[in-house]
Amino acid sequence: MIQQERLQILKEGQPGKGDYVLYWMQASVRTRFNHALEYAAEQANDLGLPLIVAFGLTPGYPEANERSYAFLLEGLRDVQRNLKERGIVFVLRLGHPPEVILALATRASLVVTDRAYLQPSRSWRTWLAERLDVPLIQVESDAVVPIETASGKLEWAARTIRPKIHKRMDGFLVPLEPCPVKVNSLGLIAGVDVSDPAEVLKTLDIDRSVPPGEERGGEDAAQARLSAFVKDGLNHYDERRNNPLVDGASRLSAYLHYGHLSPIDAILQAREAGAAGLDAFTEELVVRRELSFNLCFYNPRYADYDGLPEWCRKTLAEHQDDKREHLYTRAELEAARTHDPYWNAAQNQMVRTGRMHNYLRMYWGKKVLEWSATPQEAYAVLVQLNNKYETDGRNANSYAGINWVFGNHDRPWARRPIFGTVRYMAASGLKRKFDADAYAKKWA
Numbered sequence: 001m002i003q004q005e006r007l008q009i010l011k012e013g014q015p016g017k018g019d020y021v022l023y024w025m026q027a028s029v030r031t032r033f034n035h036a037l038e039y040a041a042e043q044a045n046d047l048g049l050p051l052i053v054a055f056g057l058t059p060g061y062p063e064a065n066e067r068s069y070a071f072l073l074e075g076l077r078d079v080q081r082n083l084k085e086r087g088i089v090f091v092l093r094l095g096h097p098p099e100v101i102l103a104l105a106t107r108a109s110l111v112v113t114d115r116a117y118l119q120p121s122r123s124w125r126t127w128l129a130e131r132l133d134v135p136l137i138q139v140e141s142d143a144v145v146p147i148e149t150a151s152g153k154l155e156w157a158a159r160t161i162r163p164k165i166h167k168r169m170d171g172f173l174v175p176l177e178p179c180p181v182k183v184n185s186l187g188l189i190a191g192v193d194v195s196d197p198a199e200v201l202k203t204l205d206i207d208r209s210v211p212p213g214e215e216r217g218g219e220d221a222a223q224a225r226l227s228a229f230v231k232d233g234l235n236h237y238d239e240r241r242n243n244p245l246v247d248g249a250s251r252l253s254a255y256l257h258y259g260h261l262s263p264i265d266a267i268l269q270a271r272e273a274g275a276a277g278l279d280a281f282t283e284e285l286v287v288r289r290e291l292s293f294n295l296c297f298y299n300p301r302y303a304d305y306d307g308l309p310e311w312c313r314k315t316l317a318e319h320q321d322d323k324r325e326h327l328y329t330r331a332e333l334e335a336a337r338t339h340d341p342y343w344n345a346a347q348n349q350m351v352r353t354g355r356m357h358n359y360l361r362m363y364w365g366k367k368v369l370e371w372s373a374t375p376q377e378a379y380a381v382l383v384q385l386n387n388k389y390e391t392d393g394r395n396a397n398s399y400a401g402i403n404w405v406f407g408n409h410d411r412p413w414a415r416r417p418i419f420g421t422v423r424y425m426a427a428s429g430l431k432r433k434f435d436a437d438a439y440a441k442k443w444a
């Protein structure tokens, strides 16, 4: 049974006379702990119809490149295989996603979809809802506490959303059993075979400037990574997570970004292990991550410098003309050609592997603000580099993380040049936390 708070009717009406129930998979690319999938399966059974799961793949997704498509396709491969075992056909079609779904919906009695948090995919759902003749139900599966249930307004900081999330969290941290389908749909509709994602990748007309990253995608890889973290990393998470030289953080963010992993699944498995780092992990995975959703949902300018809180823009404007000791262009930053070996190392790691450690992301962002002619320019460069190279980029956390660099979700600190009262970070802070010189050497 799916909680009512997870459901939203995007297009009202009674199910029509179609041949199947259609689940438009877009954000929750997995078969485990996918509330939209299980809801669609329940509906199909109630209507005595087969279930079709479809994904529309556009080669033109904003800021996506070969790194992103490789990870995405690996997820689709796992979904195709795992759905097949449940007797459900997976239809992958190339094209503009809502148009792909609209075409398939001409034979559907009902369309179900999952929930996305960023503007491009949210507008696809609106576009589809305006054109469908049958109901469209959205089922939120990638947040522990659904956005509007957690809070009805834009939150200031983790401290303001934390008590709200903690109050509701346990009610949503419950197992989700797979719903067996009564009518097998295998072979009902044809789509692209994605059993060899590397082959499909070759056929796509996409930006090839960034090769696939170090991590492999898909819900099976996500489960393997989660198990390893819960077994070996969680106990020491609190003390090791800020050290980029040890494998102390979960490295789950890319799986969460592509919907290959449910945060509920992750927390339940972590709880079962009963390890020491559970509270710290819950703080990051539920409170901080869902604070990012809150930002992107309630602030329409979440990806825009002018969407930052007024105090941040005011203090940065007051220091706009402060002398910058170092000034770098976007090209110099992208090529890791700065005077700072720690910053260069972090940039190199991100470019080469698709991942930068959390503590370094904060330092990385603060330095770009310090070394840019204007905060607006720094903001644009950070969004471009983050979303181009991070495998988990183009996520709600990307914008919350970048906005944090400029003071969002933070408080004013002691005034200093360039930053005003926005928090500053120095290389000495890195050195206190870990062997920064060893890190710089490793990624030189």
Ligand SMILES: Cc1cc2nc3c(=O)[nH]c(=O)nc-3n(C[C@H](O)[C@H](O)[C@H](O)COP(=O)(O)OP(=O)(O)OC[C@H]3O[C@@H](n4cnc5c(N)ncnc54)[C@H](O)[C@@H]3O)c2cc1C
Binding pocket: 241, 249, 250, 251, 252, 253, 254, 256, 257, 284, 285, 286, 288, 289, 290, 292, 356, 357, 358, 359, 361, 362, 365, 386, 390, 392, 393, 394, 395, 397, 398, 399, 400, 401, 402, 404, 405
């Ligand atoms: C400038 C900057 C840019 C960032 N860009 C991204 C990005 O593009 N994509 C992205 O997913 N995260 C981003 N973050 C947030 C954070 O750095 C990553 O989520 C984290 O490093 C992912 O590694 P992990 O999975 O090992 O994290 P863990 O420490 O193991 O945390 C578990 C999960 O909690 C969530 N989480 C952890 N830290 C944060 C945080 N500060 N805010 C919100 N959620 C968090 C993530 O979903 C993460 O996977 C950015 C932070 C900054 C300061």
